[in-house]
Amino acid sequence: MVETIQVDDVRKRYGDVAAVDGVSFAVREGEFFGILGPNGAGKTTTLEIIEGLRKADSGSVRVFGESPWPRNPALLPRIGVQLQASSFFERLTAREQIRTFAALYGVGPARADEMLEEVGLTEKANTRSEKLSGGQMQRLSIALALVHDPELVFLDEPTAALDPQARRNLWDLLRRINSTGRTVVLSTHYLDEAEALCDRVAIMDHGRVLELGAPAALVRGLAAPTRVSVVSGALPVEEARTIQSGAAVDDDGVSLTIATTEPGPVLAALAERDALHGLSVRGATLEDVFLHLTGREYRA
Structure with missing residues (x-):
């Protein structure tokens, strides 16, 4: 199968701390791929290196066959990124937020309004972002990452701090995103989330990948x-x-x-x-x- 992402022996240190310590894996086209690990495992740093937001100390990363670092303008229209902590423009409504982001990519307002409907926020279009609930803010954040119709989407703990109903509701949205043929890379520490959504997962700790495979295969291999x-x-x-x-x-x-x-x-x-x-x-x-x-x- 075609590999959308190829990560080979990537390393990143902060002083004496090896945040990423020889990570290697590949993500296939159209796959829903999860990166799991406890706090401090190196998940976010690994994602930021793949996204081109951070430079690796060594190793190789290829996204669609190209290096994401230094910032690669050819890759930017092809990827969408939902960061762990989302920031919106102050005092703008949900519609104004997404139209502003769309304009940065040369996308018209009609497409922006379609994305609001796709993530279930049409009724909140005229609500200022700071008035949205936690789940609605996460949906808006994902809409901003998708407004330019990227082929590859990165989601860094998108359901953190959401109540169970909002999490399950967001799962349905993430499944729809993947069902359109997009490759999705999800970082999470919710194991039920990864088991429900991901085709394959990489379990990380202390900057290393400990196991990689389909959730069901990893469970069978445990012999518990x-x-x-x-x-x-x-x-x-x-x-x-x-x-x-x-x-x-x-x-x-x-x-x-x-x-x-x-x-x-x-x-x-x-x-x-x-x-x-x-x-x-x-x-x-x-x-x-x-x-x-x-x-x-x-x-x-």
């Missing part, structure tokens, strides 16, 4: 146990431990959970004991892969 849970007290813990040798059993007063690599016999045994009340079966997720690779300590 399946957690079979029923309501607490459905059967005694001692009896639950006799169901399968080697399976871990825990009862926290809410749920009785059996962690096993062979859930079939466990489910059958629970059914025989009429102990399926409140049953839930949870396999490994991308979050399990993430925590396995990056650890569980809190990152400020």
